[in-house]
Amino acid sequence: MYKIYLVGFMGSGKSAVGRRLSYLLKMPYYDMDKEIVKRQKMSIPEIFEQHGEAYFRNLETEFLLNFRKESCIISTGGGVATLDRNIKIMRNNGLVLFLDATFEDIWIRIKNDKNRPIVQRSTKEELQLLFNTRRRSYKKAAHITIRTENRHLRQITEYAGFQVNRLKGE
Numbered sequence: 001m002y003k004i005y006l007v008g009f010m011g012s013g014k015s016a017v018g019r020r021l022s023y024l025l026k027m028p029y030y031d032m033d034k035e036i037v038k039r040q041k042m043s044i045p046e047i048f049e050q051h052g053e054a055y056f057r058n059l060e061t062e063f064l065l066n067f068r069k070e071s072c073i074i075s076t077g078g079g080v081a082t083l084d085r086n087i088k089i090m091r092n093n094g095l096v097l098f099l100d101a102t103f104e105d106i107w108i109r110i111k112n113d114k115n116r117p118i119v120q121r122s123t124k125e126e127l128q129l130l131f132n133t134r135r136r137s138y139k140k141a142a143h144i145t146i147r148t149e150n151r152h153l154r155q156i157t158e159y160a161g162f163q164v165n166r167l168k169g170e
Contacts, residue, residue, distance in 0.1 A: 002071045003094030004164060007081040007138050009131050010116055011109035012101040013148055013156065014075035020157040021073050025164060028072045032063055032080065048117045057083065064089040081141040082134055090141060095167060097160055098142035102149050103131045143167070 004021070006014040015031050022029030033044060036059050040047055047056050060080050067074070080086050081096075090096050107127070110119050119127065139145060144163045148156055 002168070003090075004073045005090045005094055005096045006073070006075045006099060007090075007096055007141055008078070008099035008101065009103075009106055009134055009138070010078035010119070011106040011113075012078075012099040013153070014099055016153055017099060017157055017160060018073050018075040020153060021160055021164075024157055024161045025073070028070065030067070030072055030074050032060065032067075032074055032076045035067065036060070036063060036077075044115065045117045045120075061086055061089070064093075078134065082137045087137070087141040091143070095164060096141050096143050097163070098138040098145045099156070100135070100138070100145050100147050103128055105149065106131065 004025075004027070006018050006021075008014055018029045018031065021027075036047075036056075037043060040059070042050070044056070047059070057079065060077055061083065064080070064086055076090075081090070081098075087096075107124060110116055110127075111124070113119055118130070122130070144160075144167075146156060146160055146163075151159075
């Protein structure tokens with residue numbers, strides 16, 4: 001079993017890269033947030049509202065521990081790599097790719113997104129601070145960091161695929 005985990009701040013491109021990487025590497029792709037929503041039968045904002053952030057973070061850890069025993073690509077939620085327990089699980093079970101986008105690129109993508117509870121309750125400045133803090137965690141978690149600035153999705157995906165194959169010895 002070999003998993004590829006995509007980590008990065010919300011809006012960094014994890015889902016888009018995950019889908020394309022799935023096609024390129026011929027591996028199934030899963031979006032952690034979507035899988036949690038399916039299992040809980042409620043949206044992420046509803047989970048946060050009804051149960052709180054700690055409950056949601058525990059769902060993410062449970063997902064990492066118990067989700068499918070097959071080789072696959074998983075785009076993680078933006079907060080997954082902020083917990084040492086999750087970093088350990090991901091690093092021990094596969095390859096962690098950090099999609100390192102600039103805050104300005106991310107801000108353009110997320111500022112009007114109603115499905116991100118943290119965006120709705122935070123200012124741009126607060127999100128910038130969170131971005132800076134989480135970025136350190138992503139770097140700590142990553143086997144490979146991929147800068148996304150001034151790169152097209154195809155370039156990012158091809159580079160990620162090359163790195164994965166290189167590490168697998170292909």
